[in-house]
Amino acid sequence: MTSPPQRSMLWLMRYILPVKWRMAGLLALLLLTTAMQLANPQMVQHFIDTAAGGGPVSRLLGLASAYLAIAVCTQLTSVAVSYLGNDVAWRATNQLRADLLRHCLGLDMRFHNLRTPGEMMERIDGDVTHMSNFFAMFIVQMFGSAVLLAGILGLMFAQNVPIAAIMTAFTLLSLAAMVRIRDVGVAASQAERQANAALFGLIEERIAGIEDVQTSGAVPHVMNRFHRAMRHVFQTGRRAWMMRVIPWNVTVVLYAMAVTGVLMMGIHLYLTRGATLGTLYLFYQYTQMLNDPIEQLGNQLQDYQRAKSGMRRSLELLSMRSEIEEGQRTDLPEGPLGVAFEHVHFSYQPGEPVLHDIHFELRPGERLGIVGRTGSGKSSISRLLLRLYNLDSGVIRLGGVDIRELRLDTLYERVGMVTQDVQLFDGTLRDNLTLFNPGVPEAEILAVVDRLGLRPLLDRLPEGLDTRLAAGGSSLSAGEAQLVALTRVFLTKPSLVILDEPSSRLDPATEATLQTAIDHLLEHCTGIVIAHRLSTLAKVDKILVLGQGRMLEFGDRAALADDPASHFAALLRKDRLEVWA
Numbered sequence: 001m002t003s004p005p006q007r008s009m010l011w012l013m014r015y016i017l018p019v020k021w022r023m024a025g026l027l028a029l030l031l032l033t034t035a036m037q038l039a040n041p042q043m044v045q046h047f048i049d050t051a052a053g054g055g056p057v058s059r060l061l062g063l064a065s066a067y068l069a070i071a072v073c074t075q076l077t078s079v080a081v082s083y084l085g086n087d088v089a090w091r092a093t094n095q096l097r098a099d100l101l102r103h104c105l106g107l108d109m110r111f112h113n114l115r116t117p118g119e120m121m122e123r124i125d126g127d128v129t130h131m132s133n134f135f136a137m138f139i140v141q142m143f144g145s146a147v148l149l150a151g152i153l154g155l156m157f158a159q160n161v162p163i164a165a166i167m168t169a170f171t172l173l174s175l176a177a178m179v180r181i182r183d184v185g186v187a188a189s190q191a192e193r194q195a196n197a198a199l200f201g202l203i204e205e206r207i208a209g210i211e212d213v214q215t216s217g218a219v220p221h222v223m224n225r226f227h228r229a230m231r232h233v234f235q236t237g238r239r240a241w242m243m244r245v246i247p248w249n250v251t252v253v254l255y256a257m258a259v260t261g262v263l264m265m266g267i268h269l270y271l272t273r274g275a276t277l278g279t280l281y282l283f284y285q286y287t288q289m290l291n292d293p294i295e296q297l298g299n300q301l302q303d304y305q306r307a308k309s310g311m312r313r314s315l316e317l318l319s320m321r322s323e324i325e326e327g328q329r330t331d332l333p334e335g336p337l338g339v340a341f342e343h344v345h346f347s348y349q350p351g352e353p354v355l356h357d358i359h360f361e362l363r364p365g366e367r368l369g370i371v372g373r374t375g376s377g378k379s380s381i382s383r384l385l386l387r388l389y390n391l392d393s394g395v396i397r398l399g400g401v402d403i404r405e406l407r408l409d410t411l412y413e414r415v416g417m418v419t420q421d422v423q424l425f426d427g428t429l430r431d432n433l434t435l436f437n438p439g440v441p442e443a444e445i446l447a448v449v450d451r452l453g454l455r456p457l458l459d460r461l462p463e464g465l466d467t468r469l470a471a472g473g474s475s476l477s478a479g480e481a482q483l484v485a486l487t488r489v490f491l492t493k494p495s496l497v498i499l500d501e502p503s504s505r506l507d508p509a510t511e512a513t514l515q516t517a518i519d520h521l522l523e524h525c526t527g528i529v530i531a532h533r534l535s536t537l538a539k540v541d542k543i544l545v546l547g548q549g550r551m552l553e554f555g556d557r558a559a560l561a562d563d564p565a566s567h568f569a570a571l572l573r574k575d576r577l578e579v580w581a
């Protein structure tokens, strides 16, 4: 089996390969910069020695001009390196962000129930941002720094072997120390990222529930939790930083020792006429320059640790598999679809069953009303039909096909659902009705809008279908949002529609409008209506009564209503608000 670090590097190549030519360009620019950096001290050396030896002014001017030209070009290529580096980083990491988001969107509800949106944001964006510099610069900088180091040492050997030997020993010692202790901060950085993710999760969750937080006076409690999370971020961040700077500190100490040695030897050589003033300057300058690539390597290693912790977390996320395994079939019958539950058992948590032996059948085009007390399992039935969770046992068939054998996009194309929590997106009314599908003709949208009673809303909006809805749809009433959701589902021409208590929060007048819309929507498809209010179920064909996850009753609505001994008849007799509130 491949060990985790190797796997990380192999996996990383997938994102680096598409930008390989840009990286090659980056490398070429970096080598050019390195060559110019190495050339400039030589200009100064010649300048000093020419000046000290009383050389001609014209030569001095030539050397000064060359120095200036090289310095300007070095700066320009450095800017180009920085630009290209960021470009490469963006391209590579955006692909990774997209992969992570796509992967998370495909994970099952059990995964999402355990994580806050804030935590997910941190994992999809925050962790990847920490990898971006690594992506752009690591390989290129490591190579560039190695070339610069080799160049400096080579030129020093050409000038003076003992001094070059000292600097080589120092360089090798620094590099060996760094390689030995490079991983010292990875675990601490990982803990830091996790603490950050938890903090974002907390902020997101509390802001999403701002109404409840304010009205229940929970602000002090929220602040208390926030401070505790912040303290954790601070503590883990401080520890991670301290661990990460260890390799860097080690090289700083070694460097100070090397500079002292070189200066002492250089002065001795100068005094014994073993070197000119220009050569002394050259030694000093190259010793100074040596620090840059070593520091660069140190920084890259620090970054490598941070990137590695981000990489591990991203890999861990990408290795999570959805419990929902997709089938291959796409061959559902045309038109309304029949639904069959065959001895279905289901639990969210192992050992805590929520649905027991659910067994019923709906013919194509029939409408089923599901009633039952709060928590009896009504919504769970709709979640199972849409494959948000796997069954413990039993089979659900749609149009005669086991839904586990279907491709998920086929299932979602043919089944539409409206719940009481309508999700509106940041966009125009048209975007929200068509779910950003520009291919839906305007005439078709307007026809459905008229049919489902959304016209008054449309007439009120200043730019009609192209009016931008406030984020989250806060500019719409609950009833209007429900109508938008119904219209959206209608436009997809579903073969089965599930309505999960769509009118439970509406006043009687709005409910009547919505009821008409629902009747239109269910004209051409099979329908499952989950309802607290029995009035919503006036036009259904079948009734399923649930109690604590068990089927108490299933049958024709009319027959059950006429049978005084049935649960449904008993419910009809009782005051609906008292019974179902």
Ligand SMILES: Nc1ncnc2c1ncn2[C@@H]1O[C@H](COP(=O)(O)OP(=O)(O)OP(=O)(O)O)[C@@H](O)[C@H]1O
Binding pocket: 113, 348, 349, 354, 372, 373, 374, 375, 376, 377, 378, 379, 380, 381
């Ligand atoms: N994500 C979940 N994780 C664990 N248990 C859950 C989850 N969702 C629901 N439950 C539990 O499953 C049971 C059935 O829930 P379900 O939402 O299906 O009931 P319901 O009849 O639709 O309720 P309501 O009328 O309040 O919408 C309840 O006991 C509930 O606490």
